[in-house]
Amino acid sequence: MxxxxxxxxxxxxxxxxxxxxxxxxxxxxxxxxxxxxxxxxxxxxxxxxxxxxxxxxxxxxxxxxxxxxxxxxxxxxxxxxxxxxxxxxxxxxxxxxxxxxxxxxxxxxxxxxxxxxxxxxxxxxxxxxxxxxxxxxxxxxxxxxxxxxxxxxxxxxxxxxxxxxxxxQPKYQRWLYQREVELAVATGGRPDWVRFEDEEQQDKQKADGKEKEIRCRMCRRNLVTTPYLIPHTPTPKYTSSPNSLVNPQTTPISSLASTPHHNTCTHHFLHPLSWMRPELELGNLSGRLECPNQKCKAQVGKYAWQGMRCSCGVWVCPAFSLLKGRCDEVTTGKRVDGGSGGIRLPPGIRGNGTTLEREKGSL
CATH class of the missing domain: 3.90.190.10 (Protein tyrosine phosphatase superfamily)
Structure with a gap:
């Protein structure tokens, strides 16, 4: 030898x-x-x-x-x-x-x-x-x-x-959390804690002057912006088993890939955000996501730790989804001095950027 x-x-x-x-x-x-x-x-x-x-x-x-x-x-x-x-x-x-x-x-x-x-x-x-x-x-x-x-x-x-x-490093911390989530999901459960991305330090992003906002259709409350959305490419064919898997924890949070428009794609997938806390801390494996505006409380989406399939055929696990039929999409021109990404953050860590909005119309 x-x-x-x-x-x-x-x-x-x-x-x-x-x-x-x-x-x-x-x-x-x-x-x-x-x-x-x-x-x-x-x-x-x-x-x-x-x-x-x-x-x-x-x-x-x-x-x-x-x-x-x-x-x-x-x-x-x-x-x-x-x-x-x-x-x-x-x-x-x-x-x-x-x-x-x-x-x-x-x-x-x-x-x-x-x-x-x-x-x-x-x-x-x-x-x-x-x-x-x-x-x-x-x-x-x-x-x-x-x-x-x-x-x-x-x-x-x-x-x-x-x-x-x-x-x-935010990416390393997210990767560690991903391992916890995968272990919990593999055993039919959910992680012991939830990482709310808008409360975590984010990677530096390249701003191109445009940002997408998803708002509640009923009250216009901002629910999520581009950095926290999870891109997924619609699969050409729908099958009865997960033929295309998107892992939210490994999807880059610093950018939203331009994916082709697909008429049957009815979900905006996103990372867990702090406005979901009251629901996610109940410890359920799945449930409804309601608008955080206390005067609205309309159902805007749903979640499932064991994953869900978008109508376009992509399987996302775990899945946090806003329903396109209950939200509106807005493109903004944004000058950002802080790192809020358009999400409502606690006082003291909000950015001072100004926003110019251009309505894209209801989805």
């Missing part, structure tokens, strides 16, 4: 391998000074003199729903700092200096370790994408292939700009 790790091309001494690479002979041959272990394993009785190496262990399984994304900054910063050193450990002053070399390994050197290595490359080299970084690794390790869940996490990391403060 070949126990040698694979060295990445370039100036940095970066290696990737499996647990079989952890032999004194292999480590000494490749001048390894730092080891990143990406697996659950007890190394206490492993036949290596650990005093010779600096060691970081990330205990994760190779499954798609494992959270490696939250470890990318920890491992990236550790590898960066390791490669800046000279490979000398504490107490080695008398030994000849040598360049640091980092081995990133998991069980097989195929998925977890490759994911961590890709994340490091994305962090250090902004011109790379997850797929181009993977292609580089596959040149020296052809069977390298992170599982689909890890690739999705790398893509999200890339889209966020490989932030150093990942815990504070």
């Amino acid at each position: 070949n126990t040698e790790p694979s060295r990445l091309s370039g100036e940095d001494e970066l290696y990737v391998g499996g647990i079989v690479s952890l032999t004194e002979n292999s480590l000494q041959k490749n001048n390894i000074t730092h080891i990143v272990s990406v697996l659950k394993y007890d190394f206490k009785n492993f036949n290596i003199d650990w005093n010779k190496y600096k060691h970081l262990q990330i205990e994760v399984d190779d499954v798609e729903d494992e959270n490696l994304l939250g470890e990318f900054e920890t491992t990236g910063a550790w590898i960066e700092e390791a490669l800046k050193g000279n490979g000398r450990l504490e107490g080695d002053e008398g030994e000849e200096k040598k360049k640091s070399a980092v081995l990133v390994h998991c069980a097989m050197g195929r998925s977890r370790s490759v994911t961590i290595l890709i994340a490091y490359l994305l962090r250090q080299y902004p011109s790379l994408t997850p797929h181009t970084a993977l292609a580089q690794i596959q040149q020296i390790r052809p069977f390298a292939e992170p599982n689909d869940g890890f690739m999705a996490q790398l893509q999200l990391y890339y889209e966020m700009g490989c932030p150093r403060n990942i815990d504070d």
